Amino acid sequence: MRSQLRVVAHALVAALVYYASIAHCALYDNPALLPPKAYDFVIVGAGTAGNAVANRLTEVPSFSVLVIEAGLSNRAVVDDQVPLLDSTLAPDTSITWNYTTTEQIGLLNRTVVYPRGRVLGGTSTINFCVWTRGSADDWDRYANVTGDPGWSWNEMLPYMKKSERLVPPSDHHDTFGQFNPVVHGYDGPIHISLAGVSTPLDPLVFETTYQLPQRFPYNMDFNSGYPLGLGWSQGAITTFGRRSSSATGYLEPVLDRPNLDVLIETQVTRLISYGEDSGVPSFTGVEMAQNSTAPRYTIQASKEVILSAGSVGTPQLLQLSGIGNPETLQALNITPVVNLTDVGQNLSDHPLLGNPWVANSTETWDNIFRNTSLANELFLQWNATGTGPFVDDGTNQIAWVRLQNETELFRNYTDPSAGPASPHIEILPHNQYVSFTLPEPDTGSYLTMITAVVSPASRGSVELASSDPFDYPIINPNLLADPFDAYAMVEAVKAARELVSAPAWTGFALAEYGALADAQTDEELYTYVRNYTTTVWHPVGTASMAAAGSDEGVVTPALLVKGTAGLRVVDASVLPYIPSAHPQAAIYAVAERAADLIKAAWPQ
Numbered sequence: 001m002r003s004q005l006r007v008v009a010h011a012l013v014a015a016l017v018y019y020a021s022i023a024h025c026a027l028y029d030n031p032a033l034l035p036p037k038a039y040d041f042v043i044v045g046a047g048t049a050g051n052a053v054a055n056r057l058t059e060v061p062s063f064s065v066l067v068i069e070a071g072l073s074n075r076a077v078v079d080d081q082v083p084l085l086d087s088t089l090a091p092d093t094s095i096t097w098n099y100t101t102t103e104q105i106g107l108l109n110r111t112v113v114y115p116r117g118r119v120l121g122g123t124s125t126i127n128f129c130v131w132t133r134g135s136a137d138d139w140d141r142y143a144n145v146t147g148d149p150g151w152s153w154n155e156m157l158p159y160m161k162k163s164e165r166l167v168p169p170s171d172h173h174d175t176f177g178q179f180n181p182v183v184h185g186y187d188g189p190i191h192i193s194l195a196g197v198s199t200p201l202d203p204l205v206f207e208t209t210y211q212l213p214q215r216f217p218y219n220m221d222f223n224s225g226y227p228l229g230l231g232w233s234q235g236a237i238t239t240f241g242r243r244s245s246s247a248t249g250y251l252e253p254v255l256d257r258p259n260l261d262v263l264i265e266t267q268v269t270r271l272i273s274y275g276e277d278s279g280v281p282s283f284t285g286v287e288m289a290q291n292s293t294a295p296r297y298t299i300q301a302s303k304e305v306i307l308s309a310g311s312v313g314t315p316q317l318l319q320l321s322g323i324g325n326p327e328t329l330q331a332l333n334i335t336p337v338v339n340l341t342d343v344g345q346n347l348s349d350h351p352l353l354g355n356p357w358v359a360n361s362t363e364t365w366d367n368i369f370r371n372t373s374l375a376n377e378l379f380l381q382w383n384a385t386g387t388g389p390f391v392d393d394g395t396n397q398i399a400w401v402r403l404q405n406e407t408e409l410f411r412n413y414t415d416p417s418a419g420p421a422s423p424h425i426e427i428l429p430h431n432q433y434v435s436f437t438l439p440e441p442d443t444g445s446y447l448t449m450i451t452a453v454v455s456p457a458s459r460g461s462v463e464l465a466s467s468d469p470f471d472y473p474i475i476n477p478n479l480l481a482d483p484f485d486a487y488a489m490v491e492a493v494k495a496a497r498e499l500v501s502a503p504a505w506t507g508f509a510l511a512e513y514g515a516l517a518d519a520q521t522d523e524e525l526y527t528y529v530r531n532y533t534t535t536v537w538h539p540v541g542t543a544s545m546a547a548a549g550s551d552e553g554v555v556t557p558a559l560l561v562k563g564t565a566g567l568r569v570v571d572a573s574v575l576p577y578i579p580s581a582h583p584q585a586a587i588y589a590v591a592e593r594a595a596d597l598i599k600a601a602w603p604q
């Protein structure tokens, strides 16, 4: 049904949506057509972070920048603008890398689809738009483990504000008391807004904060550094109900800068070392090709190569270039150049589970995905007025919760959270049936309490399957492998049940549905979470930051690849711990600071 919806959407909008002409822009779709000029910086990946860095570096007229992106232009697709269609964008579409994980021990040996965006904007073009910054503890931990106070909450808050532009929601409702104006930015490239359409769940969620205030206290703005509690969610969505991505926010507005060129549909296949600089190999070149049999081209940056290929693409490219664990590289006939055993290790991700209830309502959104004429009608409304359910990413509120009985609990487990102000789990109420493992029922109305473990203990890896850059790497996020994570997910389901047990839900949430209803004892709950958990696809940590002098990690606090010259990483892979949050806001902030670090490193 979702694919039918996609087709309908394509057909309807093709004639309706206006894209600015790109004829004059420096956007190339073939490396053979690139102008024969030298670039100061070559950025690999026009994704969430890559476009932010490209934008900020080209503010300096004397810097020239080339961005190389494997995927298509975001302008080739229309659905990626429609927040409610976000779940139709992946996996297995023309704008995704269609990875699958290894068999997951913690998930009873199931494999899980593991898409990433392969398009201008990268994963910010296909994600679910949720905008959360993490806790002050998360950022202060980054500062502590790297020894660089510049990564602390207080130092990073200006960068968080710099990336965002808080705008009115598309329904222009009164947002007084729904966010804290002091902690937000109003001039940045990424438009963020509160929910632009109300659902029947909204009043019930907020009555719960009065009825169960100890467990689910109201939090006016969980992007203040102190996320615990239940509050209104912010999404990367414009007042006109369109997705705001790094492509629309950071790249498109500056595509006509004379010092910026963007090459799409071209995959970087390895980094090239050109001699040594200060005794270490200088990786200022890249090799690229449009497919496995196409000619390979090379290009050299006069200052730096910046890897922004994401938590999968970045460690893959480092390893393909001889940067990694010498033993595993040699086993694949790759000559080791730099010994960095942490490349591709330390992968951390958020396990996620949809928990459905039967809803006593005719206003859930289930029918939108079953009824083509209703979908068409709502789509036309979205297109013409920027209003209605299609403006919504589905997440109007989030509850961020710490596990209970901590003293006893952390006698058995080490607390993986960043500190006492950081959640272990989250609950996202949704006005429809949501599951990434079970099919949608053909009939009925549902609400779903999505649960996620946001401070997981498990760590996984991204390793090469072969020395062929067109072979997908082996991805093992180790979901629920650590016993703490399975425990936390079971507790998250119990917390979701508690939330729905508040009197506000009586008469609306009629009964637990399907496998959730069958999971009542602890033993049944463990089996349930292992059977149906998947991920919300937030991998980080595969090229982690660590203190400059330490043997650990892959990049320095300035994001330079250890043991190399001319090579920096700016994307989700540098975060040594996963933020207790949906990570895009954190990644934009990292990119904003990285751009300042790069500007400071080179004379302008």
Ligand SMILES: Cc1cc2nc3c(=O)[nH]c(=O)nc-3n(C[C@H](O)[C@H](O)[C@H](O)COP(=O)(O)OP(=O)(O)OC[C@H]3O[C@@H](n4cnc5c(N)ncnc54)[C@H](O)[C@@H]3O)c2cc1C
Pocket (backbone or CB within 6 Å): 044, 045, 046, 047, 048, 049, 050, 068, 069, 070, 071, 090, 115, 116, 117, 118, 119, 120, 121, 122, 123, 124, 126, 127, 128, 129, 130, 131, 132, 266, 267, 268, 269, 308, 309, 310, 311, 313, 314, 317, 536, 537, 538, 539, 570, 571, 572, 573, 581, 582, 583, 584, 585, 587
């Ligand atoms: C389905 C889904 C939903 C999500 N929902 C949310 C959400 O609601 N909120 C949130 O905060 N986060 C969400 N996330 C996660 C978030 O979007 C990502 O963590 C973030 O966008 C990653 O940014 P990045 O810059 O590290 O990588 P990306 O944005 O993935 O950018 C990497 C870019 O590099 C390109 N690339 C890779 N390899 C090469 C190569 N060899 N040559 C050339 N180009 C290459 C890729 O095509 C891509 O464009 C979601 C993720 C998914 C998959």
